[in-house]
Amino acid sequence: MFPGANTDRARADYAIVGAPLDASTSFRPGTRFGPRRTREFSEQFDDYDHHTGQQFTDLAVYDHGDVGPTADTDEYLTFLEGTVDDLAEEGAVPLLLGGEHTVTVAAVRALDPDVFVCLDAHLDLRESYAGDTLSHATVTRHALASADRAVILGARTGSEAEWDRATAGDVTAVPPAEVPDWTPSLDDERAYLSVDIDAADPGFAPGTGTPEPFGLDPSTMHEVLRAVAPHAIGFDVVEVNDRDDGQAATLAAKLLRAFVFAHADG
Secondary structure (H helix, E strand, O other): OOOOOOHHHHHEEEEEEEOOOOOOOOOOOOOOHHHHHHHHOOOOOOOOOOOOEEOOOOOOEEEEEEOOOOOOOOHHHHHHHHHHHHHHOOOOOOEEEEEOOOOOHHHHHOOOOOOOEEEOOOOOOOEOOOEEOOOHHHHHHHHOOOOOEEEOOOEEEEHHHHHHHHOOOOOOEEEEEHHOOOOOOOOOOOEEEEEEHHHHOOOOOOOOOOOOOEEEEEHHHHHHHHHHHHHEEEEEOEOOOOOOOHHHHHHHHHHHHHHHHHHHOO
């Protein structure tokens, strides 16, 4: 159980769902361990948040446990989508712990946001990768089948075709150097917020599948979360693996808590 997630399902305002999918990882595998490690490395944190004056244990967080993957990714995403939809219908804000970034597709399909906001080193706008249309490299393209537009914060790599796609009116790609000055323009839009931990510079979060240098620092990521969370109907943090000493999982756990604090305060 995620530490502090001590509420039962019937009373939950927030619902954590582990999604340990590790099917399309193209460099360093291990995202199947992401939910477990994120829970483990969250044990050290104080209950109190000085930014909002709240205690995490007071915020009605429920841990649903992990939804174990099947051999068929499409089948798995359909089942995960149903789980997210059920929790949202019951009044809880879904919080996914990945798992590879592909799990985001299930949550976005279930929640149907107006805008997809993503912290990510990669554009993830491919139609397929290595012949796989449900790859971690296709997530933003899939999200745009539900959302009206996408904002990718920290993007610094992609194929030529992806960069061309990112010039369309429904995509905004913000490079790392400009993220500290970015402010959300969401008005009444319903946002889904996704954090691929590789948005962070690998010096801060080396435990991820496709680390990419020249990334974001954790403080910038924290400020983005606090700005977007009040507008969000769902959240995930993904692509944490077991290839470091807990740096990526620690950051992921802290960002999930920051989202809950900011959302509840908003």
